[in-house]
Amino acid sequence: MANPLTMKLEQFTSFSPGDRETLDRLASEKLNTWAAKRDIIADGDHVGQIHLVTSGLATRNKIMPDGKRQIMAFLIPGDLCDVEVFVLARMDHAITALTETTCALIPAGTVTELLTNMGGLTKALWWSTMTDSAVLRERIIDHGQRDARERLAHLFYEMLIRYRVIGMAQDNSYSFPVTQEELGDATGLTSVHVNRMLQVLRTEGLMIFSGRTVTVLDPVSLKQAARFSPDYLHLQRSANERHEIAARAGDLL
Amino acid sequence: MANPLTMKLEQFTSFSPGDRETLDRLASEKLNTWAAKRDIIADGDHVGQIHLVTSGLATRNKIMPDGKRQIMAFLIPGDLCDVEVFVLARMDHAITALTETTCALIPAGTVTELLTNMGGLTKALWWSTMTDSAVLRERIIDHGQRDARERLAHLFYEMLIRYRVIGMAQDNSYSFPVTQEELGDATGLTSVHVNRMLQVLRTEGLMIFSGRTVTVLDPVSLKQAARFSPDYLHLQRSANERHEIAARAGDLL
């Protein structure tokens, strides 16, 4: 009987018998089962192996500080839970079993082997992809959990950090040449409503968006208004290196 | 002067001098510039090289059939446009310059080299990651473009395909043991509203969700109600192989 991962992958590629055998073996070798409502991987976990769902149903989810839960994806047999292992230090969300769920654990050895053979460019590609996904997930949270004002605050705060990281922010302001229409298309709002919320943020003294430039007046309050939690950007390196990034984005995290 | 990609990546890792040199070279070797409002990569394009933004501002976006635009991400210097090259045949969205934007093109040679050295498992990981991202992007479109009924229809239709692909759907029905509360957490709706919309879908004769089981009564109409476009799942192989998948999900695409 074919395993669900191979079935999925065969939708787009043909495997050599060797590849298929490897995949089949990985998918059946080291199994583990979780009861319903149990976390397969908890938010913040550092995982050294990859989990492949082989039966059951799980969710990729995040519990917000206010207790609300955002489900970002349903995981069914054949789905991988935590490819982020490759490059990111820790999970920025949880994987939770909805029903009894069993996973195949792709052994740490295989993973570290792949990691060590990885060139600088490949690693760069993975990191870029993984953080992009994390940003996409945050955008889903946006819509589920944040209202219009919070969403805009979040976008502007995130962009400040991203421009800081590449050295293109001057202090707390940066050039961001978009129209309010485009802000609307990005946040799922109308330009009319974007306009009104920008006024609110301005009168609150949090930030100004004018002349294609964002000026953050009160970073702390803006962060609060955005209900911003920096972990999803994965900018934190090990503690003894932290001073290096402090110069760029550290105080925003 | 450090290039933005290296600056970004150094937030999480240290490079060997050799790696850094390679990255710096790739980021400056083959440059190309696009005027504002031009597509850097069009929806449906098949791309053989990777685009790295080095200056300017672009969006990752999708134009819907009704003409509305959903911006899924802003791309700033240091961001990669199309890592999907690795495994997916074609782009399922566009990259558009907002202002004049220049990109470094990572040459096709480098990319194919990486591709050929890729083992079956690595390829599987990439494909899984890339389609997961595509599903995440579709979820963003959900919130920007679809109302509650369409969103639920979309979720149920997508799950039907996914269960079909792994051989776990019987005809047009599948077991989906979630509560209406959980459907709400996934779609960004309240359980109350989920309930009402499920009733609508039922009375319209499109589908029934009862006893933890989804039964699609009218797949064609459900697909229409969901405004479902299958390209983001990347299940289409080359034309001469298409008959192979017809048995599983083909008629749904």
Add this chain to the structure above:
DNA sequence: CGACGGCTTGAGGTAAGTCAATCCACGTGG
């Protein structure tokens, strides 16, 4: 100067949320 793209403001409409009661299926213990 007029045209145009983008911003601003106002008046009304609607999809979805909130709150709260009721109902139903079930499992469990007396």
Add this chain to the structure above:
DNA sequence: CCACGTGGATTGACTTACCTCAAGCCGTCG
């Protein structure tokens, strides 16, 4: 075998965040 508790589904009445439509404004560019 029935009483009860519990988690989930259902329904109704009311509220609200955001949308739509539409007009007016403002700066810029040909």
